[in-house]
Amino acid sequence: MDLEVSEPVDFSTGDHQHLVRKAGDDSAQPESKETKATPPSPGPKQTHGKPKPKTDQRADFYVVEISDETTPEESNAEASPFSEASIRRGFIVKVFLLLSAQLVLTGAIIAVFIFWPGLKNWVHRSPWFTYSIFPAFFGVLIVLACCEDLRRQVPANYILLGLFTFLQGLMLGAVSVFYEVDEVLWAIGATALVTLSLTLFALQTKLDFTLLNGVLFVALVVLLIYGIILIFIRSYWLHLLYAALGTVLFSLYLVMDVQLLVGGSHHVKLDPEEYVFAALNIYLDIINLFIFILQLIGRMGR
Template sequence: MDLEASEPIDLGAGDHQHLIRKAADGTIQTKSGQPHKTSPSPGPKQTQGKPHPKTGQRADSYVVQISDDITPEESSAVPGPFSETSIRRAFIVKVFLLLSAQLIVTGAIISVFIFWKGLKEWVLKNPWFIYAIWPVFFVVLFVLACCGKLRRQVPANYILLGIFTVLQGLLLGAVSAFYEAEEVLWAIAATCLVTLSLTLFALQTKWDFTLLNGVLFVLLLVLIIYGILLLFIQSYWLHLLYAGLGTVLFSLYLVMDVQLMVGGHHHYSLDPEEYVFAALNIYLDIINLFLFILQLIGLRQ
């Protein structure tokens, strides 16, 4: 006797036991010609696999086909780092607080260099001051950018970020000493306006600038090579073009880094534990914007 169940059978409900008893009763009645009573099953037993008929199988064999149904509740998406709105909001607030503190410290140091005439004259007479800060500056930057565990460890990450901010402020103050105070103030005002506008644009636009990470890095390498060549070429228009390209490039970098911080529907996003790295990226974008805008203003004078 062949018995085939084409519909799905729920093993947990014990439906397969009913089919097995029915097949056994039919087999006994065929052989003996008398009905056979089966004792109730003590409970459902779980069977695994999907048995199929083999070649040369006897006529009294039976086939039970079992199909597993996957319910929507069984497949659940794994929550990401920004699955909760409160986590993302706290991350963004922490980044902006760190960034605000960095900009305030940097602005204060620049003000000392441009308004203290004695210090300004000393920097102009001793250019070695800038070259002495560069090695320490790059060492701290390398540690913050490449040492992920140290960057997430409190309070080491705050200490390194504070040292980096002070060194960056000293460098910017020394550079600002070569410009007039009015030019520096105009550059600061323009940088604040551009930064605020680009930040609002990055938060509102539907364009995903995080996909441009590789392209912007290649353009940055080209800009660095262009800047090295300008050390040996004295041309007003080439320097003006260099300053304009740098302003555009770091404007795009600022939009991208803001979207990396916000996360959400963007393709790439930063981990909530990378608040120091996010603040560092946006801070460097703003500083480079300031330097290129200052160069543009200085070239127009």
């Protein structure tokens, strides 16, 4: 049985089935009858000995040529959610638009608190206002961080992100009234300068800060425990050290989250549908930077 395929065969469309049927038909045909006996022709007798093997009998062989092979690199590129540059560009633009809207809303709320004397005095007399924001703030944060389907569902994700930003602005405004206006303005300017510098560094450096995700999380837990201990300890230098460590930690977090946003050859990447999650991460990094820088400026100015 001889089966030879000289042209490329697409096995996914069933083109190979006619080859299989052809091979089966050829094997099912009965061999031809015995040839008619003919009298031996006169001539010299053949010499006795071992018969020679039939070397001209062709062996069955199959030749299958498959074209348009896909390399592993091409498969990975097709499977990547950011295989097209336009998808990545649109993702980055959407994240920065959301982040800009969050920062503008937060800055406007802080400005109302620090430039409105009546509201400032009311917050000083009503400490319950600050404590009442915490449960709602952390509740919305947990929903955004844990509910992946809800985080990707429009318009629920935008509503939750807007509510979270509004609550965060109220909390920052309530905290800012306990500082002088110039201290808050200096903290805003320093935060903007640090954020811009770290963003440019994250875009230019070849170091992969996404590998530090686990280490930074452990450092965050340690810093949180340190902050709880400082509630019961009144020490100027320990509080100053706490503010400095928090500034360094969230600077590293900002670099890592920017690298997650831009993607490329980094170890960890985000999905294109996680634009709300990416904006939330960078927003929290900037806000925490502002809080720790404000503490540094406030401690050093007193």
